[in-house]
Amino acid sequence: MSTAASYHPPEELLLAYAAGSLDEATALLLATHLTFCPHCRAEVARMEAVGGGVLAELPPAQMGAGALAATLDRLGERPAKPAVRTLSPSFGLPAPLRAYIPEGEENLAWRRVGRGIEQVMIVTSRNVRARLQRVAPGVVMPTHTHEGNEMTLVLRGGYVDGTLDYGPGDVAIADNDITHTPAADPIEGCLCLAVTDAPLRLTSFFGRMLNPFLDL
Amino acid sequence: MRRAGAKGGWIGVSTTVTSGEAGQGNGPWEDLLIAVAENGDREAFSRLFRHFAPRIKTFMMRLGVSDAGAEELAQEAMMAVWRKAPSFDPARAGAGTWIFTIARNLRIDLLRREKRPEIDPNDPMLVRDPEPAVDDAMDAVQREAGVRRALAELPPEQAEVVSLSFYEDTPHAEIAARLMIPLGTVKSRLRLAMKRIRAQLGDLT
Numbered sequence: 001m002s003t004a005a006s007y008h009p010p011e012e013l014l015l016a017y018a019a020g021s022l023d024e025a026t027a028l029l030l031a032t033h034l035t036f037c038p039h040c041r042a043e044v045a046r047m048e049a050v051g052g053g054v055l056a057e058l059p060p061a062q063m064g065a066g067a068l069a070a071t072l073d074r075l076g077e078r079p080a081k082p083a084v085r086t087l088s089p090s091f092g093l094p095a096p097l098r099a100y101i102p103e104g105e106e107n108l109a110w111r112r113v114g115r116g117i118e119q120v121m122i123v124t125s126r127n128v129r130a131r132l133q134r135v136a137p138g139v140v141m142p143t144h145t146h147e148g149n150e151m152t153l154v155l156r157g158g159y160v161d162g163t164l165d166y167g168p169g170d171v172a173i174a175d176n177d178i179t180h181t182p183a184a185d186p187i188e189g190c191l192c193l194a195v196t197d198a199p200l201r202l203t204s205f206f207g208r209m210l211n212p213f214l215d216l
Numbered sequence: 217m218r219r220a221g222a223k224g225g226w227i228g229v230s231t232t233v234t235s236g237e238a239g240q241g242n243g244p245w246e247d248l249l250i251a252v253a254e255n256g257d258r259e260a261f262s263r264l265f266r267h268f269a270p271r272i273k274t275f276m277m278r279l280g281v282s283d284a285g286a287e288e289l290a291q292e293a294m295m296a297v298w299r300k301a302p303s304f305d306p307a308r309a310g311a312g313t314w315i316f317t318i319a320r321n322l323r324i325d326l327l328r329r330e331k332r333p334e335i336d337p338n339d340p341m342l343v344r345d346p347e348p349a350v351d352d353a354m355d356a357v358q359r360e361a362g363v364r365r366a367l368a369e370l371p372p373e374q375a376e377v378v379s380l381s382f383y384e385d386t387p388h389a390e391i392a393a394r395l396m397i398p399l400g401t402v403k404s405r406l407r408l409a410m411k412r413i414r415a416q417l418g419d420l421t
Contacts, residue, residue: 004343011410012388012403019382020320024330031333038345041335045309046413049363051320052313054382056364060270061277064287068265071291078256079301095336125330169343 005037005169009151014040018047025123025130029153029171029195031096036169093155097122097193101132105191108132114142116184127197134191135159135184143181148197150174157188243357245311246304253301264315265294272319278383279323289326293319310360359417366416374409377402 009030016022017030034041064070093105100122101108110118116136123130135141137157151173158167161182166172174180184190242250245267251260269290276286296318304314324332335342367375377391384390392399 004345010403012406015378015381015406015410016388020324020332021381021384024333028333031335034335035339035341036343038343042345043410046359046363046417047410048309048317049313049360050367050378050413051382052310052316052360053364053367054379055268055271055275055316055319056312057367057379058271058274058278061273061283061286061290063270063273063290067269067287067291068262071265071269071294072258072262074291074295075258075261075298079253079299081302092341094341095339096333099331099333 004039005033005167005171007164007166007170007172008037008040009033009171010173011043014043015047018044018051023128024125025128025195026151028096028100028123028130029151029193032094032155032193033153033169033171035094035096097155105132110134115139116189117141122193128195129197130193130195132191133194135189137184137189138186139189140181140183143179148175150194150196152195153193154190155193156191157185159184159190159192242306243311243361246306246357249297249301249304249311249314250306252298253304261294261298264297264311268297268315269294272315275319275383276323279327281327289319289322292326293322296322306357308356310357313356313360362417363413366413369416370409370412374405374412377405378409381406 013022013026013030017027022030034044093101108120110120112118116139117133119131119133121129121131132155151171152166154166154168154170156168158165158170159182160166161172161180164172245264248257248260248264251257252264272293273286273290276289277283281289293315297315300318304311309317321332324330367378370378376395380391380394388399388402392402395402
């Protein structure tokens with residue numbers, strides 16, 4: 001893996017990630033993007049430094065009289081050296097995502113939701129859902145629009161949407177103003193992580209027929 | 217990892233010293249953390265506690281935690297500082313930034329009962345930067361100081377949205393509602409603020 005991402009999450013989402021206010025599903029997508037993107041990692045590091053600056057400027061609150069003594073009593077003898085982490089097999093997926101699917105991608109309960117389209121839910125938090133989606137080579141998604149927002153991160157392969165070409169690490173954002181018909185890469189297909197805060201609404205006749213079954 | 221004492225040690229640090237002001241090498245707070253990590257130094261820990269615990273408590277209270285709950289969380293955060301001190305690396309983050317991330321992660325873990333997805337620096341899939349940006353090469357302690365100077369110079373309306381971003385659970389919508397300004401204005405102020413901070417750090421891209 002050597003090429004960095006070309007399409008990035010918006011700055012205010014990076015800031016929410018650095019601040020710790022994002023829901024877990026969106027934070028998972030951002031952490032996975034960061035694995036692909038040194039540019040956004042540097043941005044998050046700057047934003048965390050801003051967090052340190054904000055903390056430093058806060059007026060100190062009054063601590064209880066025995067707070068320090070009580071904390072000293074609870075400390076261990078001395079801090080332990082960090083344990084060396086053993087990496088689980090990567091399955092070709094970035095570490096933040098791998099933490100959610102230790103059994104590996106192939107052992108997930110993939111559900112077919114359309115011709116050449118399969119998906120599996122990964123995590124839901126505060127009504128925001130993250131799911132893995134894989135689309136077979138050359139498959140075109142039924143034309144659809146969005147009730148809310150959808151953010152998609154390409155993990156492997158890619159897709160073309162209109163004139164835009166998305167590859168590994170790239171993030172695309174669609175909202176309810178966008179009607180689109182993305183087409184998976186003709187050779188590799190597409191594995192992506194998608195985060196939605198509302199169900200999709202399919203707009204083509206074929207799509208409307210599918211809508212009750214898709215549960216996207 | 218740099219060693220304690222590179223900048224004359226931490227002895228004599230006063231409560232008015234702000235982390236990162238040293239400019240070159242480690243500041244006093246970094247040296248205190250290293251003393252905790254390497255020697256289990258309880259006096260160094262006490263100094264860190266006196267400075268950071270009351271601020272972490274304020275941070276938690278601003279997030280809506282009660283006085284007693286915030287006190288407990290501040291103590292928990294400082295115990296995590298003790299436990300995790302050996303993994304503190306002043307090349308990657310200044311002490312204030314590192315302690316902020318500990319308080320933030322504790323908030324996600326204990327207040328929201330959610331996990332915090334994070335990159336693994338040893339991940340074989342991690343894409344490295346072929347040409348590090350100017351401020352990546354900059355010392356993390358210097359970067360922290362630079363960010364603080366930039367924060368102090370932000371126009372008040374930008375400083376306000378940046379600071380509120382760290383106290384809200386759904387930042388943009390709630391900040392917009394609280395300040396009675398459109399959501400787009402919140403986002404544009406945040407972007408302008410980050411642009412100024414990047415410029416202060418010498419990365420104009």
